[in-house]
Amino acid sequence: MDNERPSPSTESPRLVRRKTLLRTALAAGAAVPVALIGGPALARTLSSTGAAAPLTPACDDGDDPTPEQMEGPYFKPHSPQRTDLLEPGMPGTRLTVSGYVFGGACLPVSGALLDFWQADDNGDYDNTGFRLRGHQYTDSRGAFTLTTIVPGLYPGRTRHLHVKVQAPGRPVLTTQLYFPNEPRNNTDMLFDARLLMNVRNGNGGREAAFDFVLDVPQDPGPSPTGPPPSGSAWATGTAYRAGDRVTHAGRAYVCLQAHTAQPGWEPPTAPALWRAV
Numbered sequence: 001m002d003n004e005r006p007s008p009s010t011e012s013p014r015l016v017r018r019k020t021l022l023r024t025a026l027a028a029g030a031a032v033p034v035a036l037i038g039g040p041a042l043a044r045t046l047s048s049t050g051a052a053a054p055l056t057p058a059c060d061d062g063d064d065p066t067p068e069q070m071e072g073p074y075f076k077p078h079s080p081q082r083t084d085l086l087e088p089g090m091p092g093t094r095l096t097v098s099g100y101v102f103g104g105a106c107l108p109v110s111g112a113l114l115d116f117w118q119a120d121d122n123g124d125y126d127n128t129g130f131r132l133r134g135h136q137y138t139d140s141r142g143a144f145t146l147t148t149i150v151p152g153l154y155p156g157r158t159r160h161l162h163v164k165v166q167a168p169g170r171p172v173l174t175t176q177l178y179f180p181n182e183p184r185n186n187t188d189m190l191f192d193a194r195l196l197m198n199v200r201n202g203n204g205g206r207e208a209a210f211d212f213v214l215d216v217p218q219d220p221g222p223s224p225t226g227p228p229p230s231g232s233a234w235a236t237g238t239a240y241r242a243g244d245r246v247t248h249a250g251r252a253y254v255c256l257q258a259h260t261a262q263p264g265w266e267p268p269t270a271p272a273l274w275r276a277v
């Protein structure tokens with residue numbers, strides 16, 4: 001297990017500077033997974049000391065892709081495709097992890113691979129089978145949900161999930177996700193506050209949220225799924241898809257995530273949903 005210990009790092013936990021698209025979407029009331037609605041302040045936007053980090057006002061700075069972390073010794077290829085890792089009689093606290101995968105232009109990435117693996121409630125990895133291992137793909141909105149248990153602790157590490165994330169045809173991001181308020185976060189040299197999930201209690205267990213940002217190029221132009229309403233005026237009641245373009249008050253905007261427009265969600269006031277182009 002010590003193999004997973006990192007070499008001494010000069011990178012200490014620091015103030016989280018994450019894209020806040022999802023957080024803004026929540027504030028704007030945009031359509032998001034039920035598991036994310038009504039949650040507390042996103043834990044991943046908190047520093048290791050609990051202080052709120054400054055908000056990033058727009059999801060277009062392109063400077064904060066999800067950090068990489070070491071794979072560790074327990075990854076196994078060819079995990080089964082599944083979103084639910086629970087098995088009958090499996091001990092542990094139930095956990096769901098929901099979120100989105102975004103690309104460099106802050107547009108959602110559909111069909112992105114997420115391959116999760118983790119320790120069981122006892123802190124052990126299944127190195128002979130595929131218990132608590134599984135891969136899945138983001139849906140058309142770039143969203144994913146994993147159903148599993150809270151991983152147990154094992155010597156030398158704080159609580160964590162392992163994951164590989166890959167946009168179609170792009171390099172693999174290998175990283176780990178962390179839980180807030182874990183005592184060992186302060187002593188695990190690998191811990192990175194930028195990889196903290198937002199975790200709350202609920203639904204008979206714990207619900208976590210995290211959105212990945214991959215350092216992959218994206219064309220924020222027309223949606224590949226069909227002709228966008230290019231040039232048409234933004235209008236309430238319209239179902240927009242990521243990549244759709246509209247005009248509003250003489251300016252052009254591109255849709256960042258699918259939603260149905262409502263009063264108060266005008267593009268200039270909903271940066272989670274629209275970006276000026």
Ligand SMILES: [Fe+2]
Pocket residue numbers: 004072074119157160162
């Ligand atoms: Fe691990």
